[in-house]
Structure formats: C-alpha cells, structure tokens
Amino acid sequence: MSISVSGVSKFYGSQQALKNVSFQIQSGEVVGFLGPNGAGKSTMMKILTGYLPASSGDVQVCGFDVTANSVEFRRKVGYLPEHNPLYLDMYVAEYLGFVGSVYKIRNNKKRVEEMIDLTGLVPERHKKIGALSKGYRQRVGLAQALLPDPEVLILDEPTSGLDPNQIVGVRNLINDLGKSKTILLSTHIMQEVKAICERVIIIHQGNVVADEQPENLESGHRTGENELTVAFDRQPAPEQLITIDGVAGADLINGKWILRVKAGKEIRPQLFRFAVDNDFIIMELTQKQKSLEDVFQSLTTG
Numbered sequence: 344m345s346i347s348v349s350g351v352s353k354f355y356g357s358q359q360a361l362k363n364v365s366f367q368i369q370s371g372e373v374v375g376f377l378g379p380n381g382a383g384k385s386t387m388m389k390i391l392t393g394y395l396p397a398s399s400g401d402v403q404v405c406g407f408d409v410t411a412n413s414v415e416f417r418r419k420v421g422y423l424p425e426h427n428p429l430y431l432d433m434y435v436a437e438y439l440g441f442v443g444s445v446y447k448i449r450n451n452k453k454r455v456e457e458m459i460d461l462t463g464l465v466p467e468r469h470k471k472i473g474a475l476s477k478g479y480r481q482r483v484g485l486a487q488a489l490l491p492d493p494e495v496l497i498l499d500e501p502t503s504g505l506d507p508n509q510i511v512g513v514r515n516l517i518n519d520l521g522k523s524k525t526i527l528l529s530t531h532i533m534q535e536v537k538a539i540c541e542r543v544i545i546i547h548q549g550n551v552v553a554d555e556q557p558e559n560l561e562s563g564h565r566t567g568e569n570e571l572t573v574a575f576d577r578q579p580a581p582e583q584l585i586t587i588d589g590v591a592g593a594d595l596i597n598g599k600w601i602l603r604v605k606a607g608k609e610i611r612p613q614l615f616r617f618a619v620d621n622d623f624i625i626m627e628l629t630q631k632q633k634s635l636e637d638v639f640q641s642l643t644t645g
C-alpha cells in the first residue's frame with residue numbers, strides 16, 4: 344500500500360480543518376481529491392508530504408511515518424503545492440539543478456535534462472522562471488516534483504489557472520505518469536477527475552463524504568435516486584405513477600413527468616407494463632443519470 348491515513352484530525356488554533364479522516368491508496372492508483380474551497384484538501388496534502396504535522400492520527404506513505412521527514416522519504420514523494428513556490432530569479436535548468444542537488448541526485452544534470460524534456464519545458468528552458476507563463480511555471484513545479492523519480496505524487500490543483508491547451512498538456516502528462524506512479528491530485532474540475540482518476544475521494548468540512556469510482560458515484564450507487572423523464576399521450580394521475588415499483592416520487596413539469604427512481608432500481612419494464620395495462624402511449628422516455636457535478640453538489644452543500 345502506498346498511502347495509509349488513519350483517524351487524522353488537524354486543528355488550526357480552535358478551528359478543526361480535518362475531522363478523523365481515514366483512507367488508503369494502493370500502489371499505482373490515481374485518485375482525485377475533491378472538495379469545495381476550505382474543505383481541507385491542501386491541509387491533508389501538506390500532512391501527507393510531511394510539511395505540516397497532524398494534530399492526531401497516523402499517516403504512512405511508502406512505508407514511512409511522514410513525521411520522520413527524512414531525505415529518503417522526500418525522494419519517494421513528489422509534491423506540487425497549490426501555491427508553487429519557485430525562485431523567480433533563477434533559470435529553469437539552474438533551478439531544477441539546485442533542487443536535484445538538495446535531493447543529492449546522481450547524474451543530476453542528465454536527470455534535469457530528462458525532466459525538462461518530459462514536462463515540455465524545452466522551448467522555455469533558457470528563460471528565468473519569473474518570465475514564464477503560469478502553465479510553464481506549473482510544469483517547472485511538476486519537473487521539480489518528479490526529479491527524484493518518486494513513487495508517489497501529491498499534486499495540489501495541478502491545472503488551476505491554466506488555459507485549455509495547457510490543461511490538456513498537463514493532464515496528458517499526469518495520465519502518462521499515472522501508468523507507473525501512485526498519484527493523489529486535488530482539483531475543482533470534474534472532467535479532470537473523469538479523464539484521469541480511477542477513484543475519487545470527496546471531502547467536505549474536514550470529513551470524507553465519498554470514496555468511490557467516479558462511474559459508481561454517477562450511477563447513483565452511493566447517493567440515491569436517479570431521474571427518468573416520461574411523456575404520455577394523456578396525463579395519468581400521480582397516484583397511479585407512484586404505484587409503479589421503484590418510483591419514489593413524480594412531478595409534472597412542462598407536460599412531462601419527472602419520475603424519481605429509487606437507487607439501483609430499473610423501472611422501465613414496469614413503466615411499459617403500466618402504459619399497456621392502462622392504455623397509455625409513451626411518447627418520450629429519457630433517463631437522466633446524476634453527473635459527477637450533481638453528486639458533488641449534493642454531498643457538499645448544507
């Protein structure tokens with residue numbers, strides 16, 4: 344197992360940012376960490392990378408207790424912080440060479456060249472970091488996180504503030520890296536989770552409120568009802584509709600019925616039978632699955 348978080352709480356003064364958080368991530372998993380602003384994502388990531396101590400609980404990453412914070416541990420865990428602190432007066436290769444020397448990387452110069460190549464920094468390599476666009480600065484952050492060839496990557500909003508082309512570039516890079524590394528990344532972009540992550544952990548007010556595959560969340564597996572829109576040639580009474588097994592409620596909107604369907608229920612066969620038995624014709628039938636956005640909203644509001 345790559346990451347094991349057990350009963351972690353974090354207080355900033357009297358404010359509790361994490362409340363008894365537990366989750367585990369296996370080697371090679373790519374996991375999205377979602378939550379509204381202030382949910383506790385960055386705090387958890389700082390604890391995982393040894394930059395911040397937990398108030399209580401136990402955190403192991405690659406078999407290391409993160410509080411030990413050894414150089415060996417730092418080599419195993421690459422971290423792209425949310426506010427990527429870079430030395431703006433240094434040149435790209437100079438900065439990466441400096442980071443590599445801190446990690447005591449053998450063949451540092453060669454490794455720096457490899458990372459410049461991997462992160463698409465070749466055209467910008469001779470510029471000072473302060474002269475780079477946000478996207479290229481983000482790539483420098485990724486390159487520094489990758490320098491020691493870590494087993495685990497912790498990426499705090501790796502695509503925030505990037506233009507759509509840069510987002511695709513960085514996303515593709517993360518996808519490639521995910522083939523050989525364990526990755527935990529935070530993001531506010533739902534398509535990103537669907538494009539990159541095989542699992543999603545949602546955190547709200549310091550609590551883990553979901554830990555699932557994105558498809559399972561969307562199919563309503565975890566959060567309850569789905570919706571079916573149906574139009575008949577004439578209107579049945581709502582009492583008739585809710586007798587159909589699996590229907591939790593029925594609302595008539597613009598001449599169409601929105602049927603709320605209990606989790607895990609398939610009601611279409613019963614609906615057709617109902618129509619035939621009662622001499623209705625079904626004019627339209629569409630199933631609306633919950634999108635990841637819907638699920639996120641329902642889990643993180645209120």
Ligand SMILES: Nc1ncnc2c1ncn2[C@@H]1O[C@H](COP(=O)(O)OP(=O)(O)OP(=O)(O)O)[C@@H](O)[C@H]1O
Pocket residue numbers: 355358360378379380381382383384385386387425
């Ligand atoms: N250094 C700090 N001192 C006091 N409170 C803090 C500190 N850092 C974070 N907090 C508080 O802890 C809570 C969690 O913050 P955190 O930055 O972990 O959230 P987040 O999920 O990363 O949010 P965002 O999506 O906005 O980056 C917030 O209420 C925040 O104000």
